[in-house]
Amino acid sequence: MPRITAPTVAEHRSRRRDELIQAATEELLESGVDAVTLARVGKRIGLARSSVYEYFNSATDLLAEIALGSFAEWTGEIERALAGSATASERLDGYIFTSLRLVAEGKHDVADALGGTRLPDYHRREVIELHVALMSPLRDAVDQMGVENPSLMVELIQGLVEAGSRRIARGDDYVRVARATISLVHSGLTPATPADPSVPSDASSLTGTH
Template sequence: MPKISAATVAEHRAQQRAALIRAATDILVEQGAAAVTPAAVGARAGLARSSFYQYFPSSAALLAALVEESFTAANTSIAESLEGEAEPAARLDAFIRTELRLAAQGMHRPAAALMRADLPRECRDRVEELHQLHYAPLLSAIAEVGPVNPRLTTQLVGGLLQAAMNAVEDGADPGDVGEHTLALLRLGLHGLR
């Protein structure tokens, strides 16, 4: 029987699966989706290639799991930051600040790499669906603020937010970038009412 490195077999399996996902995330961000192979991921995680298949039937299945985990973690952070915020302006602030904090932590890199990757159609569709769900709180807050076309406004704010996240990932202070982004956003939304 193989050695386990946890109190239970279930915990050991969860640790091994998490190690494979971490390894796949690193490879995805560094080298792209095509480099996420069972051999590369297993080697990076310190597991035999055959062990990979105990957790995922294919690279595509691993990428699908990576998609789900990447967005789930970000969505949980967003939900926590919005909890108790009733006013749309406060929700906008919380959403923007949380996105920039996540960018500073590198949490957006896997999602960004997935958006650029040549994924199977099913994975691309799921990434797009999860991306829309992720931005739903932003759309809701913007719609409540009252611009004429909330969907287009959210799309444009998403571009501003992406530029802000890029600045943070390039080393800019998230607090400074957040203040500047929110000032631009408030001015723009005020002008659209």
């Protein structure tokens, strides 16, 4: 019978599960997705592959747990950073700045390492839900600022954040990148205005083409 290293069996299993996820994350970052097997992960913490099956059915399930944990951690960091923001503009700036700070701190390395890993449908749905939650502070801030075409602006802003992330990964200072990104975003935010019935909605009428 395995030696219990916690006050209760449930706590022991929870700790062991966390150890396996941590070991899998280290394997992922060191050697890539293909290196994450139940045998290799178990070996890192002195556990036989047969014992690892008591916690995870497959390496794919283990990778899914890494992805879910990474999203949850990132979302928590964003929420804590924006907790004291009083205005939508401050929340927007905070979202951009914190996202790029986390990249500089290496928090995006797991997502990069997972790359295009295909997960089972039931795990993919969970990841999508967490991604929606992660983006909600940005969507809410843009909506509250009353800009033109908020859904488009959210995608464009996220695109700028991703471009800034790549610059940081290449060695740029995250503060400088964040300030430039925030400045560029604000220069492109156009307040929504009521539709003017005198302006034709058909683009062809504006160009004289039909």
